[in-house]
Amino acid sequence: SDVLLQVDGLKKYFPIKKGIFAREVGQVKAVDDISFHVYEGETLGIVGESGCGKSTTGRMLMRLIEPTEGQVMFNGKNLTSLSAEEMRQARRDIQMVFQDPYASLNPRHTVAQILEEPLIVHQIGTKAERRKKVIELLQIVGLSEYHANRYPHQFSGGQRQRIGIARALMTNPKLIIADEPVSALDVSIQAQVLNLMQKLQQELKLTYIFIAHDLGVVRHISDRVGVMYLGKMVELATSESLYEEPLHPYTQALLAAVPVPDPDFVKETKVLQGDIPSPSNPPSGCTFHTRCPFAKDACRELVPALQEVRPGHSVACHLYDDAVTMI
Template sequence: MTQPLVKVENLKKHFPIKGGLLGKQVGAVKAVDGVSFFINKGETLGLVGESGCGKSTTGRMLLRLLEPSDGKIYFEGQDITELSTGEMRKMRREMQMVFQDPFASLNPRHTVEKILEEPLIVHGVKDKAERKRRVKELLEVVGLNSWHAKRYPHQFSGGQRQRIGIARALAVNPKLIIADEPVSALDVSIQSQVLNLLQDLQKEFDLTYLFIAHDLGVVRHISDRVGVMYLGNIVELADSEELYDEPMHPYTQALLSAVPIPDVEHKKDRVILQGDVPSPSNPPKGCPFHTRCPQAFDTCATVKPVLQEAKPGHYVACHLYE
């Protein structure tokens, strides 16, 4: 088997909670609590889950914008958690990020040209004419006009800004792009345009995506494989079609049953989950989902299930399939 582009092992992020007079650590928010997955070259791995489940934190840790508390991240076989800040900075050439909010992620005082030029300057493209040429090219690649370069971000619509964000990520020819809810802030009509753009770019530049979203429809459209996260854990990971057709984990089943189907005749048994997501600062013992799981039994409350291959290529962390 060929080496995956990215391999993540038991990645954790615990944010300390400080309290008391002396600022002693009194607890931790377990935002990501032992996540493992891999992404093959050229594929798109979708990561879904409700807000606060740790999907964005996972994405940011891959770029080490957040330092992992524990675990390993291998990029092309190299453990990037061991790299120094300086080495990591060079590594960022290979991995880029597209942000959720196209309004906040572009510096309002810079022109588009400056925004797109900056990654080139930082990664050592010295020739000014070469940079200008590349900026024009990037704008055209993402479907904008080259004369947009002199404008400021506030003169663009949300969809156009997101294209600028994508162009910025492409500027240094990365291999991996982490897209953190890239279309969540956009109108539905614009979402498909941006998704198509991302897919076209993937083909053209042989990109690998980690696509983070909470919209199951969007993720299905773009992903080859999908991972479902709940309370800092991946509970199910499978090929996109397989996951949507035959979800195994009760949480995935509940999520999918909540997707509206545009058919008035369609009657479907909806799995309604009771209660709220438990606090990640005090996650339940055993399976993180057992407090709300309609099929939970005794073992679930005591033993935490591990992610196992239940069917070829279909991983699930649930005691029902052991």
């Protein structure tokens, strides 16, 4: 199928400033040279611990955060070269769903006002047409016209996320970037929202980037999954391949940490040990070497590149250096 989004060499370095003169004393490499693509109609999961750069990546794709370097091609357009006004227009086709729907919904606006806003921003439709679209979207996400004149605080967490999703869909986008859309919800509600998102994807032919801190959450919704660690993509594979045979020691550890319903099920992999290092002073070589049970001397010196070691399965780890040369 066709590539909708192509990301090349994306970086975000934030300056670290100190003292009353705000002298720059270093950099945080929040996102450090990542490349990937997203096919039209698929869901790409992006997973990693907090601070790994996954949210920064999502925001850079829409230029809500300006990249330090790199290129984002979307639907044949180079987003990184657009003027502010051109980018504003391009955002019609890319929308975000946020983790905390309550924080992202204006408490003083009714649901109708909240949903109408993207149409007003993009100057779409007459007042009557906008109202019609609001009612249509409320119904699509499982709410009704009855809810249009209510305020965010009158809804449950799950309903608020439905409103957040409806708002994202108002401009008929092609791509939705969902940043931990179910992390703030009760487990029982998470499945409902995930099911809704899958239904909407099929009906509206949407493409998703689904950001999460937990491999369990993205398992069923993702066609492919990328795993990030300290600003880098360390593994990228089809869901089937990733969950059945994770190659990177970090992915293996994350999967071992996902609770399994069967108590007799014993994983051979060790559970992740130690804290995530500071991104302002990351370890040399493979940044995972301080926590990796397989680290060898080369790992402390050489940065492993993300390389395809079997069809559709890429990994950045020296354990697979031989597999790369064999392809």
